[in-house]
Every structure is written in structure tokens, then in C-alpha cells.
Amino acid sequence: MYKQFAITAITLLLTVTSQAPSWAGRVLDRIRQTGVITAGARTDAIPFGYKNEKGEWVGYSLDILELIRQETEKQLGKPIKLQLVEVTPENRFTKIKDQSIDIECGSTTVTWAREKEVDFSVSYFASGTKLLVKKGSQLETVESLAGMRIGVIPNTTNEKAIKFQQPAAQLVTVKDRLEGLQKLEKGEIDGFASDGIILEGLKQTASNSNALEIVPEYPYMYESYACVIPQDESQWRDLVNYSLIQYMGGIVSDQQSAVSIYERWFGFNGKVPYSRENINSYFQGIIDTYEWIPLIDY
Numbered sequence: 001m002y003k004q005f006a007i008t009a010i011t012l013l014l015t016v017t018s019q020a021p022s023w024a025g026r027v028l029d030r031i032r033q034t035g036v037i038t039a040g041a042r043t044d045a046i047p048f049g050y051k052n053e054k055g056e057w058v059g060y061s062l063d064i065l066e067l068i069r070q071e072t073e074k075q076l077g078k079p080i081k082l083q084l085v086e087v088t089p090e091n092r093f094t095k096i097k098d099q100s101i102d103i104e105c106g107s108t109t110v111t112w113a114r115e116k117e118v119d120f121s122v123s124y125f126a127s128g129t130k131l132l133v134k135k136g137s138q139l140e141t142v143e144s145l146a147g148m149r150i151g152v153i154p155n156t157t158n159e160k161a162i163k164f165q166q167p168a169a170q171l172v173t174v175k176d177r178l179e180g181l182q183k184l185e186k187g188e189i190d191g192f193a194s195d196g197i198i199l200e201g202l203k204q205t206a207s208n209s210n211a212l213e214i215v216p217e218y219p220y221m222y223e224s225y226a227c228v229i230p231q232d233e234s235q236w237r238d239l240v241n242y243s244l245i246q247y248m249g250g251i252v253s254d255q256q257s258a259v260s261i262y263e264r265w266f267g268f269n270g271k272v273p274y275s276r277e278n279i280n281s282y283f284q285g286i287i288d289t290y291e292w293i294p295l296i297d298y
Helices: 002-024 026-034 060-076 092-097 157-165 177-186 196-204 234-252 256-266 276-287
Strands: 036-041 049-051 081-086 119-134 149-152 170-173 191-195 212-215 221-229
Touching (some): 036 060, 119 234, 119 276, 149 177, 196 212, 234 256
Parallel strands (some): 149 170, 149 191
Antiparallel strands (some): 119 212, 119 221
């Protein structure tokens, strides 16, 4: 009797143990079964994700998601489609946690607090909190923000940065970047806080962009962008990271396929120009922490 009980217990233990890898890779298993990656992206974050003048959903992050789709298709050995879902600062983490989406790539910053609820890929861009202001505002230094009306989107790293750097600033909450720009143009706020690279894109949509400027030269706080994925999905995270590291390797080694993506959005004639020299240094530091990925199949 005891022997039979022991055999049964061991069998149950082995069954649970054998199922663990499948549970650990449930996102990748779902993608394999459905043939679809459900990805969150922004529509208000030029140049990472937005609707162009033709109403097309485009952006740097969408190109990054396409690279991830291609690598997923290659590793799973079957056709994979990319299904885009619009996300906002308010719902992006909820959609990841309830697995309405498998991944979110946009202008999301990595923080320790967020790491307690979701996981992040390696960083694929860096920016930092700056202000969009009217020219001649004299706003730039941390000291100059005291008593000033600064527009912020609630629960963002930009809000936290301004609170930390200048507690005496008067924070005015706005629902999104468009409202922040509108309030600035109407004189209802003195500045709008967001990531510098995003503000460059937002400024282009202003009715009189020449009347606006972005300050300071160096951010109040630096921030790293990464894709967001559900917690404890190491197989999926590894695939995403492999795709990103491979792309970064293409940038620093000047591979045309990778460079063309970067130049489309950040090149001299791109949507929001950003130094290749700076991004090369940033990418190289990330690449150096991983095993080298050959860019040519031998």
C-alpha cells in the first residue's frame, strides 16, 4: 500500500515538473498555436508610434515589432502575423498583466517600481525628461521651475522627474500629449513635460512650431525605453532580446537593413533627427553584455 502511494506521488510530481516549462513559456506557446503576436503600440508618440497624414499607423517601434515578428516566425518555423492594439499610458501595463497583449513597444521607460509588475526587454532607445515651452520663457534650470505651471501626464516618469527635481513646481495634469500642447499654446501652462525625443515630434504638430523650443539641453532625468512583456516569460523575453540585440549589432556595424530603419526615423532627413554617434555608443554598451550574434549566416 505504502509502495503504491509512493509511486503515485512520484508520478504526480513528475507530471507537474514536466508541465512547468510549458507554463513558463505560455506566451510563446500561445503565439505558436494562434500564429499571432498581439502587440501594444502608441498612436500619439511621434516618431515611435503614430498615425501619419494618410491615417497609416507607423513608427520606429512598429518597425521594431516587425523585426520581432520576423525572428519569431524564423524560430517557430511557421507564419506569424502581427496584430496591433492601441495602448495608452493608463492601460499599457494592465493589458500586459491580463495578457490582452503579448508585448508593448513604444516610449515606455524602465523603472524598478514597474519591474515589480511586468518584465522588460533590453533597452532599445534612451531619452529623458525635458520641457516644451514658448521661446523666451526663461524656463530651463531646475530653479526656474519653482512656481511655474508644468503640464504632466499622470503616473508617468516625467511627472515623477519634475516632482523630484522641483517640488515647488505647480503640476497641471493633462490626459495626453495633444492636450498638453494645446494648453501650452493657449497659455494655460508654462511648459509641458515629456521625453525630449517625443517632444521633438510633438513640436512638429504645433500650429506655430517656430514659437516653441525644448529645454534644457540635457534632460532633468535620463530614461531608457524598452519593450514590456508579461512577468516570468523567459523564453519569450529571450526571443525579443535576441531580435533587439541583432538589430543593434546591425546598427553599430553599419548593416544596411538595420541602418535603413534607424535613418527612416532618426536620420538627417528622418522624422526626428538623432545622432547616430550617440545611439551607436548606447547600443554598443548593451551589445557588449551579450554573446555576439553573427550578422551573416555561414
